[in-house]
Amino acid sequence: MSHKIAVLPGDGIGPEIIEQALRVLGALGMDLDLRSAPVGGAAFDAHEHPLPPATLELARNSAAILFGAVGDWKYDALPREFRPEQAILGLRKALGLFANLRPAILYPQLANASSLKPEVVSGLNILIVRELTGDIYFGQPRGVRDIEDGPFKGERQGFDTMHYAESEVRRIAHVGFQAARKRGKKLCSVDKANVLETSQFWRDIMITVAREYPDVELSHMYVDNAAMQLVRAPKAFDVIVTGNLFGDILSDEAAMLTGSIGMLPSASLNASNQGLYEPSHGSAPDIAGQNIANPLATILSAAMLLRYSLNEAGQADRIETAVQAVLEQGLRTADIHEDGTTRVSTSEMGDAVLKALK
Ligand code: IPM
Numbered sequence: 001m002s003h004k005i006a007v008l009p010g011d012g013i014g015p016e017i018i019e020q021a022l023r024v025l026g027a028l029g030m031d032l033d034l035r036s037a038p039v040g041g042a043a044f045d046a047h048e049h050p051l052p053p054a055t056l057e058l059a060r061n062s063a064a065i066l067f068g069a070v071g072d073w074k075y076d077a078l079p080r081e082f083r084p085e086q087a088i089l090g091l092r093k094a095l096g097l098f099a100n101l102r103p104a105i106l107y108p109q110l111a112n113a114s115s116l117k118p119e120v121v122s123g124l125n126i127l128i129v130r131e132l133t134g135d136i137y138f139g140q141p142r143g144v145r146d147i148e149d150g151p152f153k154g155e156r157q158g159f160d161t162m163h164y165a166e167s168e169v170r171r172i173a174h175v176g177f178q179a180a181r182k183r184g185k186k187l188c189s190v191d192k193a194n195v196l197e198t199s200q201f202w203r204d205i206m207i208t209v210a211r212e213y214p215d216v217e218l219s220h221m222y223v224d225n226a227a228m229q230l231v232r233a234p235k236a237f238d239v240i241v242t243g244n245l246f247g248d249i250l251s252d253e254a255a256m257l258t259g260s261i262g263m264l265p266s267a268s269l270n271a272s273n274q275g276l277y278e279p280s281h282g283s284a285p286d287i288a289g290q291n292i293a294n295p296l297a298t299i300l301s302a303a304m305l306l307r308y309s310l311n312e313a314g315q316a317d318r319i320e321t322a323v324q325a326v327l328e329q330g331l332r333t334a335d336i337h338e339d340g341t342t343r344v345s346t347s348e349m350g351d352a353v354l355k356a357l358k
């Protein structure tokens, strides 16, 4: 049976890094039905919408989506509904991709890439499980309104709504506990329960779900403290589970601990393991088209796609081993290049991974 995969390259460096991931997928000898469609700014230019109906339809009907990146400053002035970011938010919501897995791994070969001391980060391997379809990101009502009374009466006010339904917290809790069970058996739930009702509710549900996972050690941390601990002693974490907004911020922080965001893949899954796979970095329009971007995060995202949505762990292992091998050979794109290593282009890195696969 051939596996249907939607390929959405997007903007900036998206197309060139996706091209390398496609070469790698093509070399596996699998029966994959790969179909491309425009998304983000590229889709706005072609079809006046960042997530055109045909693109959404293709995504819905695929087992998995391989996503490049979206965004470019030239779309910043558009009304919010037409901005490239709406494509990714729209896909998450439409497909119910509530579980976002963002690993932050420091490869031993890249120990010097981090801005933190090697002893603080060497061997770092944490997983952030971020809830992705709820919270203040999607809460209604939101907007701008007139203030009727109180000290700011007569002024306008911008507002958003933070909320979580019990089932939304439960299902992401299960993802967190199950991930922890397969790793170091430690789950840290991050919230702001000292201030927010939503967070206290989140924490209470986490504690309830924890009863089903007696083998996993659950801890709780306020988000401000978690931001500090991530730079102070990041290796103390195994799996972090958190809401959409806090997860957005902490996952960028965790990615930067490795100093090589160009290496980090991510997966966004729904209840039937349909998933969207994308590099953790953005579209980097400043270096687009120069053949210098690091394709490894996208290649590793393709590996996650094989592992989680196609249940092809063996093929995923092959890609991950090949990536380790090219690092071992000292090949580096500009973002992770250092003295004593060989600087290669985007396509040369793709060549090297292909060769290592054989
Ligand atoms: C991310 C991004 C998105 C988010 C943006 C592009 C809407 O920052 O995937 O982390 O905030 O979720």
Ligand code: MG
Pocket: 248, 249, 252
């Ligand atoms: Mg983000």
